[in-house]
Amino acid sequence: MENTIALEKAVLPSANEVTVAEIDGALLNLSNSKDPKEDLYAKSEALYPILRIPFDIPINENREAQKPTKTLPNFKIFRKSPQTKMIDYYYQWKYEFENYIEESKKRIAFSLPPFFGNLFYDIPTESYITLLREKINSSPARLLAWHSYNSLFAVAHRLDAIFVYDLRVDSWFPEALETDLQMEITCMAWKPLGGNMLAVGCCRGICLWEMPLRANTTTGSVDGSIVLWDTAFQTGQVLTTTCRSCLLSWSPDGKYLLSGTLKGYLIIWETRSWTSKIVIEEREEILKSACWTANSKYVFLAFNDSAFIATLAITSEFHMKFLPRQYTSYPDDEIGGIIESLAIDSIGERLAVCFEETKLVAVYNVNQALNVPTDSSSGILSNVKFIRGPVWNELKDQGQIVAPSPPKPVAISFANEYVRGGLLSVIWEDGKISMIPFIYHSKSSQ
Structure with a gap:
């Protein structure tokens, strides 16, 4: 089964508007830099700067090499024999x-x-x-990872350098995280409740960073198998070698590990006994993005070349069932289409969707009711809204003929900790990073 979320009540920002926030369920769009509605944004006390990542970064040849977290032992040097x-x-x-x-x-x-x-x-x-x-x-940056409990995030540059921004002081860390073994970054994640440890996945290995800027590179699985690492003892256990995994996602409560493979399998692991269930058999669709609701009862899935959001419901008895798929493409309005990535806020009330071609980010309300009928014709997503930005489509001088075109979003991520609702960060194709607060209960509504 499948359904399309109606657009009758959807808020579509015009070409000359930029979305800066959602306040009490309504998107706040500004038509230019002097829009009178900007006062409402200022009164929300949730103003965030627009950051910029350059396409190229300067190379400092005098930069000292990064030191590993553990000093190397002293080796004795012997003369080599002919043998x-x-x-x-x-x-x-x-x-x-x-x-x-x-x-x-x-x-x-x-x-x-x-x-x-x-x-x-x-x-x-x-x-x-x-x-x-x-x-x-294809763009200056495509990966952004929020710290698990601090107001800072890491951004991976296309040239394999990582920059860290601290919202508490509105400033970038003075140094980038770089090492020769950190190449072709594909994913990043901060260690939950683990201080300032950042794991960086590359095509051929894993790099672990710990603040202050120190790196320790460990080998990963080059054949796509799943390896469980015990970071305390620095030992690894191979979980499976029969499938080439392309995406892994832990449930928030740590009970489940989701795995998508290059052959189209979707597998859920129960982490206490490490037993698994194959949810989807081999097919051409490869899992592209996945995110869990805060209660670990649902996981939203997006597949390559697909405009559908699949929702998998999981019970405490390790039973699973798919809810009706929800269609995100609206041909009449030329929005939506093939999904690039999904992101959900830490509370579990908003699901953001980034598309491959559309210059808008879709945001859905999430209904996390405890007993959603799995045989229903509707899913748990509703009330779609669309975000545009961060360039106003206005002429800046008399000699300008064509107004600038809004950039396309390439990556989205919600902050893990935001007490007022949700804080969505969006990386745009031109390297800009905007942060859009979702304030569910503003002071004016209290």
């Missing part, structure tokens, strides 16, 4: 030969039809990694 040198030559030749075979298999595979090409080389995995690289390099 040792021969062994070194052998392994160097072996390494070069294996690289040559790998590149040859790739060339052969891509010259054949997909079915036969997969016999020589893993084309789906290579295609997936190539797509990730293209997206990483």
